[in-house]
Amino acid sequence: MAQVFTKSANAFARSSLVAGLLLVAGAGAGLWVLARSGYVTRQGLVLEQPVPFSHDHHVGQIGIDCRYCHTAVETSATAGIPPTATCMNCHKQLWTNAALLEPVRASFRDNLPLAWSKVHDLPDFVYFDHSIHVAKGVACVTCHGQVDRMPLMYQFPSLQMEWCLACHRDPVKNLRPREEVTNVAWQPPVDLEKRQHEWAQLYAVKSKTSCSTCHR
Numbered sequence: 001m002a003q004v005f006t007k008s009a010n011a012f013a014r015s016s017l018v019a020g021l022l023l024v025a026g027a028g029a030g031l032w033v034l035a036r037s038g039y040v041t042r043q044g045l046v047l048e049q050p051v052p053f054s055h056d057h058h059v060g061q062i063g064i065d066c067r068y069c070h071t072a073v074e075t076s077a078t079a080g081i082p083p084t085a086t087c088m089n090c091h092k093q094l095w096t097n098a099a100l101l102e103p104v105r106a107s108f109r110d111n112l113p114l115a116w117s118k119v120h121d122l123p124d125f126v127y128f129d130h131s132i133h134v135a136k137g138v139a140c141v142t143c144h145g146q147v148d149r150m151p152l153m154y155q156f157p158s159l160q161m162e163w164c165l166a167c168h169r170d171p172v173k174n175l176r177p178r179e180e181v182t183n184v185a186w187q188p189p190v191d192l193e194k195r196q197h198e199w200a201q202l203y204a205v206k207s208k209t210s211c212s213t214c215h216r
């Protein structure tokens with residue numbers, strides 16, 4: 001009787017079995033990676049916005065300080081998103097005919113705020129406060145990345161608990177002078193480590209890892 005399966009078909013069957021096992025293992029690993037990837041955490045994702053506002057242009061090139069727009073960042077838990085009136089301080093005169101800016105002009109005319117999509121959004125059971133971080137000498141770019149090079153904003157940190165804890169366990173190496181927290185071009189001094197211990201003392205920086213720090 002003629003052989004139904006050739007020798008090579010046998011080899012194929014064996015290799016597809018191996019491939020199948022690998023696939024199962026791979027899917028498991030894939031899920032694990034997915035749970036920690038940007039797909040779940042929204043890290044790196046650019047959201048649709050009413051206007052393609054560029055931090056690259058406004059901060060990196062024009063040099064506007066964060067606090068001009070995010071006025072609450074030093075005094076409250078939230079940094080805040082600027083009202084249209086802040087944009088119109090300049091755009092009443094600048095780029096007045098640009099179609100790109102029509103939603104901004106319409107918002108100002110009709111007194112209807114622009115509906116910006118939230119890029120960062122911690123779950124409600126987590127407590128975060130901007131003002132304490134800024135007061136203790138933790139810079140915007142340390143948490144948000146070089147926003148001055150972001151034509152469109154995206155979430156730079158993972159915002160996962162481990163990210164917060166990694167710094168809270170040993171915050172000293174993330175410190176800089178308080179008055180430099182919004183400076184996107186700050187150059188660390190050569191004796192950085194020594195100075196960081198001085199700033200830690202000056203601002204009385206503590207390591208805070210108890211659950212109630214962030215879950216109240």
Ligand code: HEC
Pocket residue numbers: 049053055058059064065066067068069070081082116117118119120121140141144147148152153182184
């Ligand atoms: C001219 C005004 C302006 C300046 C200056 C500015 N921003 Fe913004 N920022 C905005 C606007 C408008 C948004 C909302 C649109 C967006 O997400 O791109 C925003 C969004 C953000 C977000 C994301 C907010 C969210 O939805 O989670 C971060 C983080 C941020 N800015 C950080 C900074 C930092 C850090 C600086 C200074 C280095 C800065 N911004 C300077 C206007 C400004």
Ligand code: HEC
Pocket residue numbers: 066067070073077078079080081120121122128130133134138139140141142143144159181182
């Ligand atoms: C220690 C890390 C950290 C530092 C430092 C920090 N941020 Fe944030 N920022 C966050 C987190 C976390 C969120 C998300 C908060 C939430 O979803 O409740 C956020 C949200 C924001 C938002 C969205 C609106 C809001 O208020 O939640 C803006 C705008 C922003 N940050 C700007 C800034 C600016 C400007 C600075 C520097 C002056 C700064 N941040 C410093 C971690 C940080």
Ligand code: HEC
Pocket residue numbers: 051052053054057058062064069082084086087088089090091094095100101104
């Ligand atoms: C301090 C002045 C100033 C403020 C405040 C300001 N802008 Fe601008 N904006 C400019 C200038 C200058 C340009 C032109 C940039 C260029 O082409 O060199 C510009 C350009 C733009 C553009 C065209 C695309 C680009 O980025 O070049 C958009 C869109 C824009 N701005 C949106 C906004 C929005 C939205 C706000 C408020 C959250 C705002 N601007 C606040 C000065 C400002």
Ligand code: HEC
Pocket residue numbers: 122126127128129132133136138142143159163164165167168171174204205206207208213214
């Ligand atoms: C890069 C460093 C860094 C990161 C990242 C960071 N923090 Fe902090 N955080 C600090 C420092 C420094 C303090 C001040 C501690 C002190 O001396 O009281 C602080 C203080 C706080 C406080 C106030 C504690 C109190 O007792 O008043 C809260 C709440 C907080 N952080 C929440 C968070 C959460 C939530 C995250 C993550 C989403 C986070 N932090 C990420 C450095 C960081």
Ligand code: HEC
Pocket residue numbers: 122123126159160161162164165168208209210211212213214215
């Ligand atoms: C410095 C801030 C911080 C501290 C301290 C902290 N957490 Fe969290 N925790 C977070 C953040 C941010 C999240 C949400 C992001 C995430 O799910 O990873 C979170 C999420 C959680 C969750 C939800 C499940 C999960 O993993 O998503 C649990 C449960 C939790 N924390 C328990 C604890 C316990 C127990 C402690 C004390 C041993 C603690 N946390 C200390 C910031 C903190």
